[in-house]
Amino acid sequence: MSSSYSLAKETYAQLGVDTEAALQTLGQTAISLHCWQGDDVGGFENTGGSLTGGIQATGNYPGKARTIEELRADLDAALALIPGSRRLNLHAIYGDFSSGKADRNQIEVSHFQSWIDWAKERSLGLDFNPSYFSHPLSASGYTLSSPDAGIRAFWIEHGRRCRRISAEFGRQLGKPSVMNVWIPDGSKDLPVDRKSPRERLEASLDALFSEQLNTRHHVDAVECKLFGIGSESYVVGSHEFYMGYAVSRKKALCLDAGHFHPTESLADKISSTLQFVPELLLHVSRGVRWDSDHVVLFDDATRAIMEELVRGGFLSRTHIGLDFFDASINRIAAWVIGTRNAQKSLLAALLEPIAQLRDAENSGDYATRLALLEEAKTLPLGAVWDEFCERNGTPVGPAWIKEVKAYEASVLSKR
Numbered sequence: 562m563s564s565s566y567s568l569a570k571e572t573y574a575q576l577g578v579d580t581e582a583a584l585q586t587l588g589q590t591a592i593s594l595h596c597w598q599g600d601d602v603g604g605f606e607n608t609g610g611s612l613t614g615g616i617q618a619t620g621n622y623p624g625k626a627r628t629i630e631e632l633r634a635d636l637d638a639a640l641a642l643i644p645g646s647r648r649l650n651l652h653a654i655y656g657d658f659s660s661g662k663a664d665r666n667q668i669e670v671s672h673f674q675s676w677i678d679w680a681k682e683r684s685l686g687l688d689f690n691p692s693y694f695s696h697p698l699s700a701s702g703y704t705l706s707s708p709d710a711g712i713r714a715f716w717i718e719h720g721r722r723c724r725r726i727s728a729e730f731g732r733q734l735g736k737p738s739v740m741n742v743w744i745p746d747g748s749k750d751l752p753v754d755r756k757s758p759r760e761r762l763e764a765s766l767d768a769l770f771s772e773q774l775n776t777r778h779h780v781d782a783v784e785c786k787l788f789g790i791g792s793e794s795y796v797v798g799s800h801e802f803y804m805g806y807a808v809s810r811k812k813a814l815c816l817d818a819g820h821f822h823p824t825e826s827l828a829d830k831i832s833s834t835l836q837f838v839p840e841l842l843l844h845v846s847r848g849v850r851w852d853s854d855h856v857v858l859f860d861d862a863t864r865a866i867m868e869e870l871v872r873g874g875f876l877s878r879t880h881i882g883l884d885f886f887d888a889s890i891n892r893i894a895a896w897v898i899g900t901r902n903a904q905k906s907l908l909a910a911l912l913e914p915i916a917q918l919r920d921a922e923n924s925g926d927y928a929t930r931l932a933l934l935e936e937a938k939t940l941p942l943g944a945v946w947d948e949f950c951e952r953n954g955t956p957v958g959p960a961w962i963k964e965v966k967a968y969e970a971s972v973l974s975k976r
């Protein structure tokens with residue numbers, strides 16, 4: 562135990578905060594790393610095809626993973642620098658198609674068995690996503706809500722197959738897999754019929770989710786969005802649509818921090834939505850102007866999300882995933898920065914002098930509440946975070962940067 566941690570422990574104890582309990586909770590709270598940060602949402606099904614669906618990874622920093630082996634090596638490099646409990650979140654386009662191509666309505670567990678084995682060797686849980694973009698049958702801008710019954714049937718079958726694959730992740734790895742459905746459906750300009758696509762989406766989702774799966778292995782989640790590139794005027798799967806769907810079907814609701822108006826607080830949505838849906842999936846991200854997917858910071862928005870999870874006792878009903886893709890910087894560094902910032906934000910929340918804050922609030926002493934909240938910002942969080950990194954055998958402070966640089970020099974620069 563470092564002397565700075567001992568001092569920090571003492572400082573927090575004087576405020577009634579148990580740093581050891583905070584470290585334990587932090588260590589048990591998994592963060593799901595999104596595989597798509599490693600290759601700009603390319604995948605291995607259609608190498609060379611362009612990314613569609615109104616999402617974009619801007620930048621062309623050298624060294625992007627081009628194969629499944631390269632992506633796994635890069636993930637290993639990132640995981641070595643991230644302390645605590647981690648999971649891996651896969652998209653369907655990241656299957657192992659080395660034994661032959663399979664279209665989205667043909668994929669099977671066999672295309673993901675090598676990922677399951679890979680995850681098992683590392684004691685990682687896996688999460689999953691059907692991929693409703695970068696495909697000729699999503700080119701019209703409509704998938705599950707398409708007016709074309711054949712297109713809808715294709716994407717329903719994709720979703721059904723993905724659920725079985727996800728359940729198999731959960732079964733083989735002994736930890737439930739969260740499968741998130743996000744579709745890009747929407748319109749660049751003003752539609753005159755906003756109703757029919759939503760009615761078709763509801764029916765498609767019901768068909769997609771119709772098979773009963775073991776909830777110990779698989780969790781369904783649905784993700785809304787405000788707008789995307791090319792769906793500026795209308796998004797079929799809006800917040801109200803999926804809120805209604807998740808409440809009525811008892812599904813997990815996915816809230817992406819970059820999918821709302823910039824002045825809306827995702828943190829404020831947590832206690833309201835969890836009053837009515839069983840579970841949440843968070844896509845921790847950072848919106849900047851039109852982009853919903855910048856690398857996560859240790860900023861007020863991320864800290865507020867984690868504070869809500871801790872203050873409300875919501876950690877056990879929330880799955881925390883990341884969703885950003887930055888191709889303008891070293892992609893492994895992006896994973897490490899974003900994940901460590903999500904964890905650091907969670908630690909800050911776990912170290913709040915919550916008992917004193919609640920007392921102040923309950924007695925109407927809002928000056929003390931505000932004063933304590935501000936004083937808490939300069940408590941020695943860094944020493945506790947460093948202790949966490951040390952105990953988990955990961956670099957302390959900025960020491961991880963030179964590890965990324967060394968990997969860049971020896972591996973990425975040769976691609």
Ligand SMILES: C[C@H](O)[C@H](O)[C@@H](O)C(=O)CO
Pocket residue numbers: 597602616690743784786817844853884
């Ligand atoms: C690739 C992801 O599924 C995608 O980012 C989705 O979650 C999203 O947030 C789209 O904007």
Ligand SMILES: [Mn+2]
Pocket residue numbers: 743784817844884
């Ligand atoms: Mn998302």
